[in-house]
Amino acid sequence: MYVVVAADPEGRGGTLRPEDGIAAHVTDLAAAIAGDAGEVRWVWGDTRRIYPGVLAQGARVGRCYDIALTEGLLLAAEGRFGEPRSAEAAYARAHGLPVPEDREAVAEGGQGLLFETEPRDAGFGIPEADLVAEVYRGQLARIAQLPEPGKFRLLVAAESAGALIAAEMGFHGMPWREAVHDALLTELLGPRPAHGMRPAKLQALADEVAAAFGQAVNPDSPQQIVKAFKAAGLTVPSTRSWVLKQVEHPGVKPLLAYKELARLYSFHGWVWADQWVRGDRFRAEYVVGGVVSGRWATSGGGALQIPKLMRRAVVADDGWTLVVADAAQLEPRVLAAMAQDGGLARAAGEIDLYAALAKAFGGSRDAAKIAMLSAMYGGTSGDAHKLLAVMRQRFPQAYGFVEDAARAGEEGHLVRSWLGRTSPPPSARWRALVSGPEGVRAARDRGRFTRNFVVQATAAEWANTLMAILRANLPDPARLVFFQHDEVMVHCPLDQTPTVRAAVATAADEATRLLFGDTPVRFPMEAVAVTCYADAK
Template sequence: MRIAVGGGPGDGGVLRPVADDGSPLGPAEPVADLAGAVAAREHASAGDVVRWVWAATGRLYPRLLRAGVRVGRCHDLELTEAVLLGHAGRFGEPRSLRAALARLEGRPVPDDKAAREGPPTLFDDGPADDIDAVVAVHADQLRRVSDTGLRLLVAAESAGGLVAAEMGHDGLPWRGEVHDALLTELMGPRPATGLRPRRLQELADAIGEALGRRVNPDSPAQVVKAFGTVGVTISSTRSRVLHEVEHPAAALLLEYKELARLYVAHGWSWMDSWVRDGRFRPEYVVGGVVSGRWATSGGGALQIPKVLRRAVVADPGWRLVVADAAQLEPRVLAALAGDRALALAAGESDLYDALAGVFGGDRDKAKIAMLSAMYGGSSGDAPQLLAIMRRRFPHAYEYVESAARAGEAGKLVRSRLGRTCPSPSQAWRDLAVQDAGRSAVRSRGRFTRNFVVQASAADWALVLLAALRRRLTAMASGLAPEDAPRLVFFQHDEVVVHAPEEFADTVATAIGEAAEEARHLVFGDTPVRFPMETAAVTCYADAK
């Protein structure tokens, strides 16, 4: 059973039941309390789970969550539109409900910004989603999904939308006082506005002394020039470069940069902005990366420095169940390519250990070989290692080579579930036919080579997330909402569940089952295993 949801004034909305082919099953019904109406229908249909059809989970669902209402399934029109457009080679075209309807009706298509601003409404901060548009676009999308075979990807993407909104709502347990103590230990107490923390100022002064003139360590141009005046020529101020420099200022600058990075990106002002009531609430953007990986629109949840994991602490009596997929991408490649030799290694718990024998007993070389194959690397030992890979794992090698050739030819490549890379720009096409465009051509080859692996890994992770969410929801039934295990973090190949300690084992089991379900749904009958390294801990930093 599906129910389409339109917007209404204030807390209201409009509901209309639709069939599984998208055709309306009854009249549209305005409701004054949308959250209440959704909750009532969600729970009324015990045997027949509702799939809620709405324009954008990210805009609508937070409102329901704030009212204490969670739903099991949805169809997100915007996320689906983006996936369908991408599959049709129309990546980046407007995806809003209004745009989708305009395209369907052959009218001029508004860009997403215009559609979102729309004509003002009296009671809302944005245009209300028209229920007739929701129903019409949904029916059209169901046809396109069926034609393209994107059913699983679209379902998983919508489930991801629910997870993202829920994680943004629930938040990651974050201990501000631990974070503060860590910063203070590393760089001194929080400075007054406009000043550097003590340790950073000391380092800046020491760098100035060592170079014989005051420099702003944050200005690469000044730093390069200052090194020049003491007879040291550096090509940039990258840490790789500075590591090779003998001059005493180099070590000071490296220490400065490391601390400054933490201070500006994840220091006290970050905490002020993003941590409230003991929770870090990031804004995830589902499908925000072309490969289907998530992005964030604030808070940098996907780039939290490892040292700060110390501040992520479970509530008293609770645990963080932390699980990451070990060496996900090479396993994905093995499964994609159906490479039996690589799949054999991927049956082991440490894939690189298993491969070491092939590369002279050196685990690091095995890793470089795999990463070079997936990223298009060609520096250092890569060529020799790739030659070994080509001989020993010919199907895996050919899979990524083929993707690279397709990209260089300007073609599209797709993930396992059908997520499709963007088309090359016209500027690229113009350049590609010239000798001078060789580097751009190679660059696109590296992109599509990586895309097939990274995007298929994202497919798997998204399906895992959906499968895990379903299990956690089942676990939560009968519990008070505040006692239920919750997904609180997701980062490409890693999940964190915050759970009462008596649920920790059950959650760990559920994660393993979800990984297995994802393996089967995404890759079918593959011998490749996707082991999860799982730990139930009090502090995130203790998980590894």
């Protein structure tokens, strides 16, 4: 059963409208939703706008259908990339009315989304629930016109579940011990400095750098560093750390140490914690489908870039544990399953795919790994050519699959993931460039993008599907608290550990079956239970 939901802009109430029923206003939307026994798929315009309020009132949704996310997928599939995707915009397009721009949800320091100041009624003279219901029906009809509607419906379901999960992760937050984080920073940098001052250890390193060069140098300034090396008779093309590592000069060591610590200080230091951590919880803002490939992005807090070192601050509550699971070698397995390459699929039936491939590449696991990565990323340097020739000969289906994607991209065509996410079309700039002197380079650049798109986007689909299944199978009060491309974290009471680990394994199997049916490719998802995230690897 589908029920269409519209939330009142200012309060707890809203409108419910069964698929073929009459709209009814309710004064307590969360209570109405909580009364669902699990058979309802809630249809609404934008999870980010409605669900945080529902969560705040203690209710939880089983399944939803997110109009805006679906509209984005549909527009791309119809070759119309980047147009507004709100329910109002979809309605306007269908009726030939002026299309309102998307109003990006306004966020404030980890406190979730603020309500919009403008009224939701975009001037169409139709109640929101009716508008949503109409757009919903229209989307179902458009989906039915696609080449593979069944797969696309799965994509929509996984994407919508992702929106629920992202909101819940933001609501519950990932365990983050403020005291541990502060102690870690103090150990590495010295005590928290006064505003505008460098931490003691950073200042000491900066002084060392200046002393080594015999002049004042701002270690944060690439320009000044290059100049300082020049004055010392050394020419460096950039100040990237791998470049500096090859330079022999007493300033290099303190400079590299400075850069490493300065990054921790500015990205995940005290100021960051002030903004994003409260009550021993890190509340990030995830953007579901924020990457064109369908990967999640973040709009604040940098949740997808937490340095390994900082994971020491991620500690389960007393009596609870963190179940951390990541998919091993996800992308090559996805390629093997999509391309239906017999040889590669056989190797992908093993736990260590690269080891299983080693024999084909002269017995070297490293060579096998470089070959696979070069095929998926479009690598050309070093041994890549030689290894790709082996790949083409031994795994022709897999090789051909990514080559086809690359060629499509070079020719300006669109490519699609397994479930039907469509790559963006080439930009006007690209079209202009590709017929000019830099055309070959522009074409190859886009080829690398589309080559990777088909693999990365399908890997994201597998991960989203896994997470949707896992969420549905978790016992209460276990919660998904973190997700990073191919890795999930569940926070649960200690006694639920075996249940949660089993749920992860089941979800991986079910996701594989839902996407690829009866494939010999295995998708190992080993779950470990740890007290501290840093101990997970």
